[in-house]
Amino acid sequence: MARPKELSATFEAAPNIALVKYWGVRDPGLVLPTNSSLSVTLERFRSRTHVRFDPELSEDRVTLNGAPAGPGPRDDVVHLLDRVRALARVTGYAEVHSRNNFPMASGLASSASGFAALAGAAAAATGLRLSPRALSRLARLGSGSASRSVFGGFVEWRAGTRPDGSDSYARPILPPDHWPALVDLVVLVDRAPTKQIRSNEAMQLTVRTSPGYARRLMELPARLRRIRRALMERDPRRLFPLIMEECDSFREVCETTRPSLDYLTVTSRAVLGEVRSLNRGAARPIAAYTHDAGAHVHVFTLRRDLPGVRRRLARLPGVLRTVALGPGPGGRLVRGSGPTGGGRPRE
Numbered sequence: 146m147a148r149p150k151e152l153s154a155t156f157e158a159a160p161n162i163a164l165v166k167y168w169g170v171r172d173p174g175l176v177l178p179t180n181s182s183l184s185v186t187l188e189r190f191r192s193r194t195h196v197r198f199d200p201e202l203s204e205d206r207v208t209l210n211g212a213p214a215g216p217g218p219r220d221d222v223v224h225l226l227d228r229v230r231a232l233a234r235v236t237g238y239a240e241v242h243s244r245n246n247f248p249m250a251s252g253l254a255s256s257a258s259g260f261a262a263l264a265g266a267a268a269a270a271t272g273l274r275l276s277p278r279a280l281s282r283l284a285r286l287g288s289g290s291a292s293r294s295v296f297g298g299f300v301e302w303r304a305g306t307r308p309d310g311s312d313s314y315a316r317p318i319l320p321p322d323h324w325p326a327l328v329d330l331v332v333l334v335d336r337a338p339t340k341q342i343r344s345n346e347a348m349q350l351t352v353r354t355s356p357g358y359a360r361r362l363m364e365l366p367a368r369l370r371r372i373r374r375a376l377m378e379r380d381p382r383r384l385f386p387l388i389m390e391e392c393d394s395f396r397e398v399c400e401t402t403r404p405s406l407d408y409l410t411v412t413s414r415a416v417l418g419e420v421r422s423l424n425r426g427a428a429r430p431i432a433a434y435t436h437d438a439g440a441h442v443h444v445f446t447l448r449r450d451l452p453g454v455r456r457r458l459a460r461l462p463g464v465l466r467t468v469a470l471g472p473g474p475g476g477r478l479v480r481g482s483g484p485t486g487g488g489r490p491r492e
């Protein structure tokens with residue numbers, strides 16, 4: 146008797162760091178943002194996710210780096226798998242194993258890379274042949290920022306306006322080799338607290354309670370256009386101050402959220418101060434800080450300034466390590482068939 150075809154696939158994707166932050170949801174169920182965002186997908190670090198649908202299973206089984214996933218991340222995985230089951234008309238539960246080639250202590254969150262890899266693997270396993278755009282929409286359901294990790298280089302996620310989310314997906318705007326001189330120095334700080342509240346919930350609190358949120362929302366379209374333009378023109382003098390302006394705006398609405406969302410440590414704040422002082426000393430912007438909902442700081446600079454910037458930041462008390470990363474490629478299918486296979490993919 147012929148064995149039924151095994152529904153399994155492995156996909157990998159990289160983390161990204163946002164230059165314009167996604168912070169605000171208009172529909173938490175569909176993960177629809179209140180604003181468009183822009184990020185850089187990073188090189189070297191990857192999440193690799195294997196998905197296997199198995200009719201014998203009585204529930205979805207999820208492991209992250211070899212350990213069973215906690216209830217929050219597991220719910221998000223199941224939410225995304227449910228969407229794949231509905232689209233592919235597949236019944237049955239799945240086994241999901243996801244591993245990062247970077248430690249949690251690398252300062253990079255794995256939710257964007259992990260959910261982009263999960264979307265790619267689950268779609269491929271079920272034979273869903275999705276366009277990159279549709280894959281981005283699917284990844285969005287796991288974690289908003291994952292919609293951007295589907296692509297490499299510089300990526301923009303347009304918020305969209307449709308209530309069903311069909312126009313809310315990311316697209317690549319510039320390839321990874323667009324600006325080889327640009328580098329992200331990840332500055333890892335000591336005693337970074339673990340996240341108390343998930344981003345999806347934290348940002349809803351900000352929308353409801355931060356008095357500065359409405360103003361931020363009004364400022365964002367112009368700031369995003371200016372950042373996009375400075376990237377296109379490879380212009381650090383304009384780009385670096387804008388990256389910091391955006392980071393400061395994000396931090397301000399977090400800190401004025403009730404209860405306050407304070408992601409930084411004393412050391413993170415010292416890193417921000419040192420970058421400001423480096424720029425003042427150089428009489429031109431030579432570096433730009435940004436951070437996500439965590440204490441580690443990403444410092445953008447040019448390769449020629451990297452040794453000097455690194456020396457200044459690495460000696461600050463509480464800085465554990467620095468890792469320099471350039472822009473990297475998008476997600477790719479490692480094993481299985483599916484979105485990258487032949488024929489015309491569906492939108």
Ligand code: PMV
Nearest residue numbers: 163167288289290344437438
């Ligand atoms: O994708 P989420 O739900 O983990 O939220 C990401 C939020 C930020 O990292 C702070 C900003 C961003 O755009 O990546």
